[in-house]
Amino acid sequence: MLFNSPTFGIFFLLVFILYWFLNKGSLKKQNILLLLSSYFFYACWDWRFLFLIIFSTLLDYYTGIKISEARNQNYKKTWLWLSISINLGFLIVFKYYNFFTSSFAEVVSYFGFKVNAFTLNLILPIGISFYTFHGLSYVIDIYKERIKPEKDVVDYSVFVGFFPLLVAGPIERATHLLPQIKKKRNFNYDLAVNGLKQIIWGLVKKVVIADQCAELANQTFNNPTNYSGSTLLLGAVFFAFQIYGDFSGYSDIALGTSKLLGIQLLNNFAFPYFSRDIAEFWRRWHISLSSWFRDYLYIPLGGSHVETKIKIRNILIVFLVSGFWHGANLTFLVWGLLNAIYIIPSIFFKTNRIHLDVVAKGKALPSLKELIAMCFTFSLTVFAWIFFRSINLEQAFIIISNIFSSSLFIIPEFQSDITKPTIFLIVLFMFIEWLGREEQFAIAKLGLKLPRLIRWGLYYVLIITVLYYSGSKQQFIYFQF
Incomplete structure (x- = not known):
């Protein structure tokens, strides 16, 4: 159901009418409608992957509560890494498994060993990179005590699966979107x-x-x-x-x-x-992804408050990961590396924020x-x-x-x-x-x-x-x- 198709126009018109005119301003009904509409929208792409987004949503919803309730730091870490491991595990299997196995077979062939790479004939679930990052930011923010866990499973599910952003972003933050989902909404002309x-x-x-x-x-x-x-x-x-x-x-x-x-x-x-300059470009291009990597990768690595060589290392890691996030292909890694090379001089000479x-x-x-x-x-x-x-x-x-x-x-x-x-x-x-x-x-x-x-x-x-x-x-x- 493409945004530029008549089908989406009809779908959204029906959602709009039900949302504003048939629920009498009930926030709960609005959110249930948004959730059902979002899952229907996603199912139009491939209903078989509905279980994946629902499982990921429930995993992070439950994990967020367990992290908040844990009194022992080790328990908090255990629940955090459980969520991270499973979420990234799904992402690796569906998006990167074939790349890793084929690359491994190719590398060992250079040393005279013949390995038949076992690949999987899997369809990439649409939007998986986006809703995975929604969930990861949520549980990390709870672990860092930036936010409290959401107790309403419907509200949290809407945050993860809200259909306008479900398949290609922007990558939202719980601190920004969840308060809007929980607040009564009146039509604003x-x-x-x-x-x-x-x-x-x-x-x-x-x-x-x-x-x-x-x-x-x-x-x-x-x-x-x-x-x-x-x-x-x-x-x-x-x-x-x-x-x-x-x-x-x-x-x-x-x-x-x-x-x-x-x-x-x-x-x-x-x-x-x-x-x-390139630094300004990355403050203006795919802002939600750039800021996600800044907050959840670049800053934890030390950010800008480290010596220059460590800062450059951090930039290289962020852009290589960003390239790899886009796809399991060496072309994306080179694209990421190029952008890192572009931006490093401004980091070295401290001109990246002029x-x-x-x-x-x-x-x-x-x-x-x-x-x-x-x-x-x-x-x-x-x-x-x-x-x-x-x-x-x-x-x-x-x-x-x-x-x-x-x-x-x-x-x-x-x-x-x-x-x-x-x-x-x-x-x-x-x-x-x-x-x-x-x-x-x-x-x-x-x-x-x-x-x-x-x-x-x-x-x-x-x-x-x-x-x-x-x-x-x-x-x-x-x-x-």
């Missing part, structure tokens, strides 16, 4: 309008930008030997906008639908392609220095995306070697007539993003100073554009993670 606008912009990102870029990016990445360096470079740029439009579009739709239900989720993107504000805040245009910094940061990011998108390292190196060849200087050629229109759409899209970069999403205040007729006309143009480009419904990229 202004919040709902804001949510509708965010949904529209999310659909523009996904349907108009990401899905058009996907066709062109797929051409180059699927057959890199058939294209010139200039075409491959442009294909990598198209993928950069594909993954941004796809993932931030999903997040916008998730945040928008949640606002229609009176719940505000964590912001997951803050115009990352306007970043002036760009904390919005670029060119209050100004129409950036300075020349800011523009150069943004272009350089974007170039580094595009280069790293080549590894992220490639099927294997061999394909990635073929693309890179062709880009850094004489064929880089010939005119790009795509076997598609949507190339120029897509470039125009990207330019227009980034112009609107630039205008709205100081808001939570680009069109949050679009046309507020214009007459109502013109303002509504702009919204209808966006809706019509989405409908025009909605022919092919491609799955969201991050569903595979």
